[in-house]
Amino acid sequence: MLHASVRALKYFAAVGICATIAVYALDVTKSAAQSANKVQLQARSDASPIYGITIPAGYRDWRLISVKQLTGVKGKQLRAQLGNDIAIAAFREGKLPFPDGTIIAALHWNEASSDTDNKVLADGFPGAGLESSFAGSAVNVQFMVKDSKKYAATGGWGFADFTNGKPGDEALHKTCFPCHVPAKDHDYVFTHYAPTP
Amino acid sequence: MLHASVRALKYFAAVGICATIAVYALDVTKSAAQSANKVQLQARSDASPIYGITIPAGYRDWRLISVKQLTGVKGKQLRAQLGNDIAIAAFREGKLPFPDGTIIAALHWNEASSDTDNKVLADGFPGAGLESSFAGSAVNVQFMVKDSKKYAATGGWGFADFTNGKPGDEALHKTCFPCHVPAKDHDYVFTHYAPTP
Numbered sequence: 413m414l415h416a417s418v419r420a421l422k423y424f425a426a427v428g429i430c431a432t433i434a435v436y437a438l439d440v441t442k443s444a445a446q447s448a449n450k451v452q453l454q455a456r457s458d459a460s461p462i463y464g465i466t467i468p469a470g471y472r473d474w475r476l477i478s479v480k481q482l483t484g485v486k487g488k489q490l491r492a493q494l495g496n497d498i499a500i501a502a503f504r505e506g507k508l509p510f511p512d513g514t515i516i517a518a519l520h521w522n523e524a525s526s527d528t529d530n531k532v533l534a535d536g537f538p539g540a541g542l543e544s545s546f547a548g549s550a551v552n553v554q555f556m557v558k559d560s561k562k563y564a565a566t567g568g569w570g571f572a573d574f575t576n577g578k579p580g581d582e583a584l585h586k587t588c589f590p591c592h593v594p595a596k597d598h599d600y601v602f603t604h605y606a607p608t609p
Numbered sequence: 610m611l612h613a614s615v616r617a618l619k620y621f622a623a624v625g626i627c628a629t630i631a632v633y634a635l636d637v638t639k640s641a642a643q644s645a646n647k648v649q650l651q652a653r654s655d656a657s658p659i660y661g662i663t664i665p666a667g668y669r670d671w672r673l674i675s676v677k678q679l680t681g682v683k684g685k686q687l688r689a690q691l692g693n694d695i696a697i698a699a700f701r702e703g704k705l706p707f708p709d710g711t712i713i714a715a716l717h718w719n720e721a722s723s724d725t726d727n728k729v730l731a732d733g734f735p736g737a738g739l740e741s742s743f744a745g746s747a748v749n750v751q752f753m754v755k756d757s758k759k760y761a762a763t764g765g766w767g768f769a770d771f772t773n774g775k776p777g778d779e780a781l782h783k784t785c786f787p788c789h790v791p792a793k794d795h796d797y798v799f800t801h802y803a804p805t806p
Contacts, residue, residue, distance in 0.1 A: 472805045476669070478744045479676045479687045481720070485738040490676045492689065492803075519806050523678070529799060532791050536784075541682040547675045550806035574806070587733075594729050602726060606689075608669045609716050609747035609771070 460572035461582035465557050467574055468496070471517045475500045478606035481523070488523035490547045493603045503605040509568065510599050514558035518603075524548025551575070556601065567592070567600045657769035658779035662754050664771055665693070668714045672697045675803040678720070685720035687744045690800045700802040706765065707796050711755035715800075721745025748772070753798065764789070764797045 459466045474494035482489045495503060498513045525545045533542035552575040560568040571588035573580040592600040656663045671691035679686045692700060695710040722742045730739040749772040757765040768785035770777040789797040 473672050475671075476673055476689055476691065479689050479718075480741060480743045481678055481687060483738075483740050483742075484734075485736075490678060492673055492676050494673065519803075521676075521803055521806070528791065532788065532799075536788050537681075539682075541680075543680050544677060545680075546677045546801070547803035550804045553806035591729065591733050594725060602729075604743070606716075606718055606744035607747045609718070609750035 458577075458579065460555075460570075460574075460579045460585055462585045463557070463563065463566075463570035463572060465555055465570050465572035467553070467572075467577065468515055468517070468555065471496075471515075471553070471555075472519075474517060476606070477503055477516065478603055480603075482520075488545070489520050489551060490523050490545065491521070492519045492547075493517065494519065508599050509560075510558050510601065512558050512560055512568075514556075516556045516601065516603065518554045520551040520553065521547035522549045522551055552580075567596070569600055655774075655776065657752075657767075657771075657776045657782055659782045660754070660760065660763075660767035660769060662752055662767050662769035664750070664769075664774065665712055665714070665752065668693075668712075668750070668752075669716075671714060673803070674700055674713065675800050677800075679717075685742070686717050686748060687720050687742065688718070689716045689744075690714065691716065705796050706757075707755050707798065709755050709757055709765075711753075713753045713798065713800065715751045717748040717750065718744035719746045719748055749777075764793070766797055 471494060474496055477493040477495045477499070480491040480493070482491065494517045496513075496515045498511055499516050501507070502510045502514055523545045524547070525543065529544050529546075530542075533540070533544060552573060554574070555572040557563070557570040557572070558568055559570060563570045566589040569589070569592070571585055573584055573588070579585075589600075592602070595602045598604070668691060671693055674690040674692045674696070677688040677690070679688060691714045693710075693712045695708055696713050698704070699707045699711055720742045721744070722740065726741050726743075727739075730737070730741060749770060751771070752769040754760075754767040754769070755765055756767060760767045763786040766786070766789070768782055770781060770785070776782075786797075789799070792799045795801070
């Protein structure tokens with residue numbers, strides 16, 4: 413999900429723009445057919461372009477794979493990668509390629525800090541130069557979904573990027589797979605399982 | 610669990626020392642009574658001093674509360690806070706004080722990076738100055754356990770710090786509660802729940 417991280421920074425300024433660009437509603441509802449069509453289009457507007465992936469229900473409850481930080485000229489992010497049951501089992505067993513049904517979620521937050529927290533650190537541990545940061549406001553969430561047949565053209569993976577619950581545009585999603593190619597030896601997944609302390 | 614973070618850095622050099630200091634075994638096993646006594650002592654050696662807390666089974670499967678980074682002159686850590694079901698419900702409902710039975714786990718890793726990952730970032734996003742880091746080797750894990758009666762003298766919280774599965778010493782555990790006092794308004798817990806992206 414490295415590309416996702418990157419993209420999140422690159423698109424800091426674009427948060428909310430995708431939602432504006434996306435076609436979310438048809439105002440014309442003159443017939444039942446049109447009404448049905450509207451529902452269909454609205455449903456599609458919640459899915460990622462190209463891959464047709466919607467936000468998996470309950471992903472915030474999934475188990476932890478690892479944590480990351482991304483730094484850049486535009487800011488810093490703290491991030492967590494969570495996995496559904498199939499993903500967690502595969503990571504723990506070192507199973508490659510990941511089996512169909514694997515879903516990896518990458519949650520990205522702006523890095524935040526607290527003067528109060530840092531004062532506690534400075535007072536408690538003088539000279540240690542300690543500073544703490546934590547997950548602040550949400551930036552976006554991204555998913556990799558394994559379906560070796562459906563997504564055969566992209567290494568068996570479908571990709572999705574959501575900001576405020578709305579998927580990014582097609583141009584954004586076209587960049588996902590090429591960015592993951594360098595991780596081909598790990599089935600296109602940059603993230604590795606964090607050891608249990 | 611801020612103090613925990615701090616302590617982890619402070620005790621970077623002490624990793625493994627606690628395990629040496631702790632009394633883990635009695636060589637003398639001359640009678641059944643002594644044998645039973647040995648088992649009892651060994652069991653206690655797996656628990657944190659003062660608070661008597663052992664590592665909760667399956668904590669690595671608990672749900673995510675938030676993620677953090679700790680920086681200092683001795684290095685950087687990436688960290689995750691996980692909670693048992695009672696903890697997660699309390700965080701989501703904003704319930705204070707946390708109910709008895711709450712357990713918060715703080716998992717700490719040395720921050721690591723990959724030249725390959727960073728080359729992908731540099732090639733894909735020239736000029737963005739992007740660098741990624743991730744959870745590397747495990748440092749330690751810490752727990753806060755809420756029991757308002759048992760731990761009445763320390764705000765209702767018991768504390769525990771484990772490195773390689775072995776608890777830190779009594780001197781270390783004496784510092785936990787005083788460090789958490791500045792977070793009294795949040796029931797002595799520094800960590801807040803990270804929003805769902």
